Amino acid sequence: MRKKLNQYLRRTSGLENALLLIIPWLIIYNLGTILTDFRTMNGVDLFTPAVIRLSGLKGFLICNGLILLVGGFTYFRTIKNKNKTPLTFTDPLYLLAEAALYSAILGTLVAMAMSEVPYVSITVPEKGLYVFISAGAGVYEELIFRMLMIAGLLAWLESGGRKAPFIHTSIALIISSVVFSLAHYLGPESFQLYTFLYRTFAGLLLGGIFLVRGLAVAVYTHVMYNLWAFLLN
Numbered sequence: 001m002r003k004k005l006n007q008y009l010r011r012t013s014g015l016e017n018a019l020l021l022i023i024p025w026l027i028i029y030n031l032g033t034i035l036t037d038f039r040t041m042n043g044v045d046l047f048t049p050a051v052i053r054l055s056g057l058k059g060f061l062i063c064n065g066l067i068l069l070v071g072g073f074t075y076f077r078t079i080k081n082k083n084k085t086p087l088t089f090t091d092p093l094y095l096l097a098e099a100a101l102y103s104a105i106l107g108t109l110v111a112m113a114m115s116e117v118p119y120v121s122i123t124v125p126e127k128g129l130y131v132f133i134s135a136g137a138g139v140y141e142e143l144i145f146r147m148l149m150i151a152g153l154l155a156w157l158e159s160g161g162r163k164a165p166f167i168h169t170s171i172a173l174i175i176s177s178v179v180f181s182l183a184h185y186l187g188p189e190s191f192q193l194y195t196f197l198y199r200t201f202a203g204l205l206l207g208g209i210f211l212v213r214g215l216a217v218a219v220y221t222h223v224m225y226n227l228w229a230f231l232l233n
Contacts, residue, residue, distance in 0.1 A: 009213075011085045012095055016074065018216035021092060023071045025135040025223055030064050032132025040129050042136035043187055044144050099220035106205050106225050113201050114194065130230045138223035145180040145203065146210040146218050169211065177203030 011017055032040045033048060034057070041048055051060050078084040153172035181199035185191050202225070210218035 007085070008091065008094060011087055012091055012216055013214035014085070015215060016078070017085070017087050018214050018219075020071050020075055020087060021095060021216040022139055022219045023067060024092070025219060026067065026139050027064060029132055029135035029139060030060070032129070032135070034060070036129060036132065040132040040136060042133075042140045044183060045136060045140045095216060095220050096224075099217060099224045102209060102217070102221040103224035103228055106202065106221065107228055109205060110198060110202050114198055127230075130227055134223045134226035134230070137226050138219045138221075141180065141183075142206070142210065142215060142219045142222055145176050145183070146207055147215050149176040149179065150207060150210065173204055173207045173211075177201075177207055 012021065029040070029042070030048070038048075048060065051063055055062075075086065078086040150172045153175055154168055157168040157171060177200045180203040181196050184195070184199060189195075206218055206222055206225075209221055
């Protein structure tokens with residue numbers, strides 16, 4: 001049992017497998033973007049508008065097809081490589097269950113931390129858009145604010161030569177979480193202390209999940225957490 005658990009943890013924590021695991025959420029988000037006439041496009045998604053501007057809807061559809069083809073090729077390549085640990089078909093299901101557990105814990109911790117802060121209602125989209133919006137937030141926000149920003153900040157902090165992993169990690173987590181929270185106000189939403197602290201704390205927890213379990217688990221947890229937040233509001 002422990003051996004199987006360790007194998008699952010190893011398979012789902014690596015970056016290559018993580019990128020494969022988030023492809024379904026990316027396709028769901030892209031599909032929703034098309035079906036809703038771009039109403040569900042994530043605010044930090046710079047890829048979609050660039051592709052549409054350069055090659056139109058047809059080019060965007062071709063890009064999605066290429067994503068699936070590259071994902072399939074990468075998966076079959078890992079199967080044939082003895083040095084790789086290919087995903088099993090049950091891994092996404094176990095990952096969903098793991099993410100559901102983390103999202104429930106995340107929601108509970110955020111609620112406890114925010115219990116003394118004056119509550120401000122959060123705008124909830126139409127029910128039919130929940131999955132598309134949650135998928136986009138999970139994929140793009142984790143890629144940018146967790147994978148790129150945390151990794152980039154750690155590389156920059158460690159470039160000075162001084163080894164202080166705990167301090168550097170803490171700084172990277174805090175900065176990325178604050179920027180993650182502030183990014184939500186780039187659109188029409190006005191700044192509120194409650195939503196700022198709420199998202200900053202959530203960002204810290206998601207960043208911790210990313211550092212411990214990797215990109216895929218952070219993306220799945222973010223998606224599940226957003227779905228719970230939308231459904232409960």
